[in-house]
Amino acid sequence: MARKIHKRKAADSPERISLSQYLSSFSGPIVFFLVVVTTIFVMSLFFRVTNIQVEGNTHYTDQEIIQAIDIEEGDNLFFFDRFSALSRVFAKLPYVEEVSVERSLPNKVIITVTESQALAYIVLGDEMWTIDHSCKVLGKATDEELGDMIAVEGISPGTLFIGETMLTEDNDTELVEYLAQVLYQLEARGLYQQVESIDFSDKYNVVFDYGDKYTVKLGGPGDTEYKFGMLVSVMAQLLEGDIGIIDVSDGVTAHFRPM
Numbered sequence: 001m002a003r004k005i006h007k008r009k010a011a012d013s014p015e016r017i018s019l020s021q022y023l024s025s026f027s028g029p030i031v032f033f034l035v036v037v038t039t040i041f042v043m044s045l046f047f048r049v050t051n052i053q054v055e056g057n058t059h060y061t062d063q064e065i066i067q068a069i070d071i072e073e074g075d076n077l078f079f080f081d082r083f084s085a086l087s088r089v090f091a092k093l094p095y096v097e098e099v100s101v102e103r104s105l106p107n108k109v110i111i112t113v114t115e116s117q118a119l120a121y122i123v124l125g126d127e128m129w130t131i132d133h134s135c136k137v138l139g140k141a142t143d144e145e146l147g148d149m150i151a152v153e154g155i156s157p158g159t160l161f162i163g164e165t166m167l168t169e170d171n172d173t174e175l176v177e178y179l180a181q182v183l184y185q186l187e188a189r190g191l192y193q194q195v196e197s198i199d200f201s202d203k204y205n206v207v208f209d210y211g212d213k214y215t216v217k218l219g220g221p222g223d224t225e226y227k228f229g230m231l232v233s234v235m236a237q238l239l240e241g242d243i244g245i246i247d248v249s250d251g252v253t254a255h256f257r258p259m
Contacts, residue, residue, distance in 0.1 A: 135165050
């Protein structure tokens with residue numbers, strides 16, 4: 001009996017791939033990998049810091065700023081973590097109010113600093129502590145500094161931490177915020193040099209003397225910017241020999257009472 005011989009269909013035969021086809025399937029990823037490696041190599045070789053420039057600093061030296069940011073010549077420009085660097089500056093250097101770090105290709109870093117000004121001081125025990133216009137604690141005041149700063153009277157501070165906003169003994173955040181608003185207005189309007197002290201013993205009846213001419217009654221928290229606007233307007237209308245009380249405490253109208 002004759003046996004039937006079945007031929008295998010061509011579709012059933014195993015697919016054969018040439019060596020060149022096999023290698024070409026990997027060529028894309030290999031090329032991409034090589035490009036990445038080459039790019040990283042070039043960046044690490046040609047974008048290393050060789051020039052660090054510091055601008056705007058007066059209280060701290062260039063080297064103190066650079067060390068706080070923790071950057072040095074030879075660091076790679078592209079792998080430098082600016083966010084972490086800025087955090088380190090604020091933690092180490094309390095007088096720094098703002099700082100920016102800009103990369104200038106191929107190898108330059110520009111650090112721009114805005115420093116806080118010791119605008120006022122507050123007494124804690126037998127020590128005087130300096131604060132800026134935002135009530136950030138800057139450190140202990142020296143005898144030389146006291147003559148150029150505003151004495152904040154009537155506030156009992158709590159524990160003070162350098163680089164952080166001051167606290168009162170009873171944690172009165174509204175009082176601290178009001179003090180910050182007053183200090184900011186004095187600085188922004190160029191009035192602080194004529195103010196020796198501010199009395200905050202009653203936060204709803206804040207008073208300060210402006211030079212030897214005026215006693216200014218600010219009243220309580222609220223409308224601080226508007227009150228200072230009225231104050232400046234009144235002083236601009238007074239004559240050189242006028243001496244008296246300027247009352248802007250109600251936040252609506254300004255009154256001048258000669259003395």
